[in-house]
Amino acid sequence: MSPDLRARRSTAGWLRPAGSDPDARAALFLFHYSGGGVSMYSRWPGFLPPSVECRRVQLPGRQDRLEELAFTELAPLVTALCEVISRELDGRPYALFGHSMGALLAYRVAVAMEARGPRPALLGVSGWAPEGFSMPGRALVEGPAEGIVALLRELGTLPGGDLDPELSARVVASMRADLAVCAGYRDDRARVGCPLVAYGGRDDPYLAPGALRSWASRGDGFLGVREFPGGHFFIHDHGPGIAMDLVQLLHRHIAG
Template identity: 60%
Template sequence: MDAVRAPGPPPGPLPEVQGAARWLHPADAEPDAESRLFLLHHSGGGASMYREWPGRLPGSVACQAVQLPGRQERRREAPYTRLGPLVEALARVVSDELDERPYAVFGHSMGALLGYRLTVETERRGLPAPVLLAVSGWAPEGFSAPAALSADPLEALRLLGGLPEAVAGDPELLAGAVRAMGADGSVCADFSDDGAAVGCPVVAYSGRGDPLLAPGAMRSWAGRTPEFLGCRTFPGDHFYLSAHARAITADLAQLLPRYAAGR
């Protein structure tokens, strides 16, 4: 399928985002790095899922994880429940944060959805867009959320293996995770596929036994980009990422300089 870009109305102004520094971990990018990498977490998760990534990437890459409202240290803030407003807020956060350095976006599961729509939005607005989009565990075609996601967010977290023991054993953290998961489920349900393509290369990652992905789902990304870099598959299910973060960061460390240089 050829990549297509869906038409849309002229973009209005991006919304102001209060306390934008709270959105990024760390708040400031390493000044000596040559390129940047923004990381987007899965439904019900938070920026802490990427705590080991900066140490696994070379010093030439400034790594910042996005922390959405409604979880972890932002758990007292209202979470987003609509996709469009969240993507616009992310576009504001990222565009305000950027400097002259090229950047890439990586997202897992809901984070891949957000990274995709963030890239579409920045390109639509004529803002500096990523030189590389890396997506994991989600595709615009062939992805099916479990029924428990909307009926019982906690059960969905347990079924998918995405409920850390520290959270399961803390009533306050557990309540926050359930609230975030429910809101994130609404964000994901708000996605309606318009067939939009991105202008940058896309690389896809997935677990070989991911129950949420139909066979060949990740290969559908080939129709959303002028340069599909293929799908890297690993042993594991939807949360294969925790066991294979070292291999994924090593792959990104090879890809990012190549596409940053050709910007």
């Protein structure tokens, strides 16, 4: 049995917080970037009003799920995510948002939920586009650890200097698995029926100029691009602004 199939056996522990808020009008599911975890959204519960509950998605193979097998293929990961989210739905509207690899996951979950139902009320994508994004190649995914460490340092997610060997091995393993998920993606130009909004950093080196506009062809409800100062990880400095915009759009489309 492949690691991805074994990892699908359990979908416990995917969400932070584990329980839903019965008083919220809607839920916002957040997907983290490659090599990361829910800690990137640690401040987001404070950015959202009581009407929108914050449900952070933690993939296996990192942080407090380090002992679990990480996914290395996109399709089984999306299937597992749909199962997790479907069990949380109780008739209230929900939105999906992700940054970088998280944007890819949010998009493919929205596509899958289009057929499975119910579809999300809003899809927010950040730092990734279906066209014009520099995806990792198999050479990096299957190459030596030094290449992945160099990428992590380039991204700013690992400090310079010597690293603890055990910590380095763990970080590299989760990043390698996530890069494999991304490298295996083949664009089928799938469309979503829900409103879609894109966010990006003006100086993101991984996005070609105008790449975020490619989202306009992925659905009838494209709400445009919001650009912020910064590079690929602009989200760390502009979380409140992104969250506020998502909440306003979600409330607008719930009311509509």
